[in-house]
Amino acid sequence: MDLQISRPEDLKxxxxxxxxxxxxxxxxxxxxxxxxxxxxxxxxxxGLLSRTNPGIQYIRKVxxxxxxxxIVPLDFQLxxxxxSEDEAEVxxxxxxxxxxxxxxxxxxxxxxxxxxxxxxxxxxxxxxxxMDNWVLLMKKQKRMKAVEIESVDRNFMPExxxxxxxxxxxxxxxxxxxxxxTIDRLKACQKVVETQTKFNExxxxxxxxxxxxxxxxxxxxxxxPGLLTRTVFGHMMPFETCTPMILKKLSIDNIDLRYxxxxxxxxxxxxxxxxxxxxxxxxxxxxxxxMSKPHLRPTKLKKIRWFxxxxxxxxxxxxxxxxxxxxxxxxxxxxxxxxxxxGLPNPTAIAHHGKTLQILGIRSRTASSNPMRYESDQLxxxxxxxxxxxxxxxxxxxxxxxxxxxxxxxxQALRCLKKLRYLTTLNFHSWPTTRSSFISRSYKLKQEWYxxxxxxxxxxxxxxxxxxxxxxxxxGWGLGHRSLLAVIAFGANGKTPIEGESDPxxxxxxxxxxxxxxxxxxxxxxxxxxxxxxxxxxxPESDILNHSIYDLHDAHNTP
Numbered sequence: 001m002d003l004q005i006s007r008p009e010d011l012k013x014x015x016x017x018x019x020x021x022x023x024x025x026x027x028x029x030x031x032x033x034x035x036x037x038x039x040x041x042x043x044x045x046x047g048l049l050s051r052t053n054p055g056i057q058y059i060r061k062v063x064x065x066x067x068x069x070x071i072v073p074l075d076f077q078l079x080x081x082x083x084s085e086d087e088a089e090v091x092x093x094x095x096x097x098x099x100x101x102x103x104x105x106x107x108x109x110x111x112x113x114x115x116x117x118x119x120x121x122x123x124x125x126x127x128x129x130x131m132d133n134w135v136l137l138m139k140k141q142k143r144m145k146a147v148e149i150e151s152v153d154r155n156f157m158p159e160x161x162x163x164x165x166x167x168x169x170x171x172x173x174x175x176x177x178x179x180x181x182t183i184d185r186l187k188a189c190q191k192v193v194e195t196q197t198k199f200n201e202x203x204x205x206x207x208x209x210x211x212x213x214x215x216x217x218x219x220x221x222x223x224x225p226g227l228l229t230r231t232v233f234g235h236m237m238p239f240e241t242c243t244p245m246i247l248k249k250l251s252i253d254n255i256d257l258r259y260x261x262x263x264x265x266x267x268x269x270x271x272x273x274x275x276x277x278x279x280x281x282x283x284x285x286x287x288x289x290x291m292s293k294p295h296l297r298p299t300k301l302k303k304i305r306w307f308x309x310x311x312x313x314x315x316x317x318x319x320x321x322x323x324x325x326x327x328x329x330x331x332x333x334x335x336x337x338x339x340x341x342x343g344l345p346n347p348t349a350i351a352h353h354g355k356t357l358q359i360l361g362i363r364s365r366t367a368s369s370n371p372m373r374y375e376s377d378q379l380x381x382x383x384x385x386x387x388x389x390x391x392x393x394x395x396x397x398x399x400x401x402x403x404x405x406x407x408x409x410x411x412q413a414l415r416c417l418k419k420l421r422y423l424t425t426l427n428f429h430s431w432p433t434t435r436s437s438f439i440s441r442s443y444k445l446k447q448e449w450y451x452x453x454x455x456x457x458x459x460x461x462x463x464x465x466x467x468x469x470x471x472x473x474x475x476g477w478g479l480g481h482r483s484l485l486a487v488i489a490f491g492a493n494g495k496t497p498i499e500g501e502s503d504p505x506x507x508x509x510x511x512x513x514x515x516x517x518x519x520x521x522x523x524x525x526x527x528x529x530x531x532x533x534x535x536x537x538x539x540p541e542s543d544i545l546n547h548s549i550y551d552l553h554d555a556h557n558t559p
Contacts, residue, residue: 007537030055038102039067049112061120138166146175156188167195181207186231205253219256239266251277258283279307288320292327303333325349335361347378354385361393391544393427401456421477425487425542461511461527486539
């Protein structure tokens with residue numbers, strides 16, 4: 001029996017139906033576990049870890065988050081009266097206590113989980129992870145596929161010297177994730193690179209900028225490698241004569257790459273890459289230009305994600321990026337989210353990958369955060385060439401939800417999408433406007449007006465779904481009675497406003513296909529709002545909604 005159900009609530013219901021269905025649904029239900037710890041609900045973890053729980057043996061991925069964030073609310077930071085300061089102090093004490101409780105909960109989790117079952121373990125918090133828990137994790141879970149060096153409560157190196165087998169036992173690790181923000185963690189990263197020789201995925205993100213203590217020689221210079229590269233990859237020096245690392249996936253974040261031609265391009269074989277993610281890196285044009293050269297040009301590259309949100313403009317990076325797109329071929333995923341570059345990726349360069357491109361996300365903003373968009377003829381060029389697109393995230397022309405129909409420019413852009421027969425997920429970055437100024441300049445909405453705006457967006461999504469269905473029926477595409485379009489989202493990446501929240505923020509509103517039934521029993525399609533986190537279970541091909549790392553607060557542009 002092939003189980004094609006992925007939503008946790010549905011899998012839970014199957015487990016309660018019969019013993020046979022429970023046996024089938026238990027492994028996928030427990031494979032990935034997300035826990036919010038550090039609160040009064042931690043006691044429930046005892047049920048998860050019970051010896052009588054048949055699902056504990058199927059746990060492979062564990063993601064942990066603090067139930068409360070360790071950041072003082074802005075309201076408390078701005079108010080200077082004594083009562084507010086006292087409240088802020090009390091709240092911080094509660095958060096610190098919650099973080100300590102969370103570490104204790106993690107200890108129980110690691111103690112009671114069966115040995116050697118985990119493949120991934122992630123601590124997604126601002127609080128440092130307990131070194132004792134990290135050592136216990138390395139000792140008990142030797143089948144881990146990813147090794148992470150991130151913020152911990154004390155130095156790595158003394159523990160690695162005391163327990164030299166911690167890293168050598170992880171023979172199956174294929175991915176290493178480094179987040180160095182101290183000299184000690186740089187040395188720990190170097191120890192991992194030396195020890196783990198079978199990894200083919202590297203994620204390197206410098207955290208020195210967040211600590212406030214940045215060594216003068218941290219980044220590479222024209223005369224020698226910087227502290228980061230000569231420490232983490234010091235065993236490979238001199239880079240000119242070393243054997244480059246063969247990687248399938250590479251992610252670089254918050255690192256100056258201006259002189260990467262003498263360092264990263266030497267000890268990493270870029271021509272073998274299948275996935276390349278670069279975010280917040282100055283000097284990215286150097287890497288793009290080098291990758292465009294014949295001897296370094298990737299021949300198997302399927303995915304590129306480029307994020308850059310700094311205020312400083314990178315003059316030549318966009319030009320070099322266009323050159324890279326034209327030099328390579330066969331991209332399946334292209335996602336660009338940049339700011340203050342004064343333009344957009346060349347549509348002709350994007351159209352070069354028309355036969356293979358399936359996921360496309362393009363977002364560019366000026367220094368003042370005003371969104372930039374393609375003209376109708378440029379968008380038409382992309383859609384004419386990239387007929388295999390499944391997911392599209394782009395900035396559309398402005399339209400008003402106060403009008404009965406979308407604006408002329410908006411409708412012209414929609415006509416371009418008629419050529420995308422396989423389009424499943426459509427994301428509009430910019431928010432439709434309204435003639436009523438009910439969106440405040442503080443980016444917060446009054447609840448009653450927010451409801452009206454949400455209904456207006458629902459009507460617009462309904463019109464887009466209906467137009468897509470009509471075009472599909474006319475062309476003979478889709479599922480016969482409707483098109484493949486399943487998700488329409490407004491706004492960039494961000495959580496949907498919480499139900500009942502008094503001052504919600506507009507970040508992203510996804511709409512999916514629902515059904516309405518009239519009093520006579522006739523059913524019709526209806527665009528329905530859903531939660532951001534639930535879209536993945538309704539339509540698996542919707543991950544374009546989750547990859548933007550910069551929040552978009554464009555609601556204040558409403559006139």
